[in-house]
Amino acid sequence: MKRALRQHAGGGRAWTRALPRWAAPGLLAALLAACGTFVDRPQRPTLYDFGPLALATAPAAGPAQPPLVLPEVEAGAALDGSAVLYRLGYADAHQLRPYAQSRWSAPPAQLIRQRLREHLGRQMVVLNLGEAALGRDGNARPRVLRLELEEFAQHFQSESASAGVLRLRATLSRNTPEGERLLAQRSFSVARPAPTPDAPGGVQALADAVDTLAGEIARWLGQVAPAAPAPAG
Structure with missing residues (x-):
C-alpha cells in the first residue's frame, strides 16, 4: 500500500x-x-480467574479448628507461568501445550492459594507465613499447611471430551521451637468435566476442581488430630 x-x-x-x-x-x-485497516493488529489474550466464590452455607457443627498458616503454593517450572495448559491424551499425553490466546490473571499457584484461603477462612483463621506468631494460643502453636502443585491442566480424552485435572501434595506440620514437626501428608487428585472442548471449558473445569479440592482439604484438616500443646517451660 x-x-x-x-x-x-x-x-x-x-x-x-x-x-x-x-x-x-x-x-x-x-x-x-x-x-x-489492512494491518494485522496483535490480538490480546483473554485473562481468566476462578470467578466469585459461591455464597457460604451454614457449616456443619464440629470441633473448633486451630489457626492455620498457609504459605505460598509451590509449583514446578511448567506451572510457574500464566498460560492455560492442556494435554492431548489421545495423541501425546506427555506434552503440555498452552492455549495461544488464553491466560490466567496470575500464576495458577497464586490463584489456588487465594481460593483455598477464601474457602478455609470460613472455618478457621488462616494466616500468612510471617504471621505464625499471631496464631499462638497459650503454648499451642498454629499448624502449617504446605502445598506443592503437581498438575493443573485440561486433559483431552478425545477431540470432544476433556476434564480439568488438579493434583497436589499437602503436608501438614506443627510449628515448634525446634522447627516444624510433621503431622500428616496426603496427595490429592481431582478431575472435573469440561463443559466445552476449548479454553473457556477448561478454565471452568479447573475452577470447579479447585473448589472441590478446597472441600476435600477442609475435611482432611478436620480429621487430622491436632498435636497436644507443648509443655510450658
Missing part, C-alpha cells in the same frame, strides 16, 4: 495536478487510513 502511495505521489502526479490543491492532502489521508 505504501509503495502504491509513492507511485501515486511520484510518477502519477498528473492526476493530482488535475485536482484542486485543497483536495490532494485529504485524498492522501484517506488512502493512509485505508492502509491501516
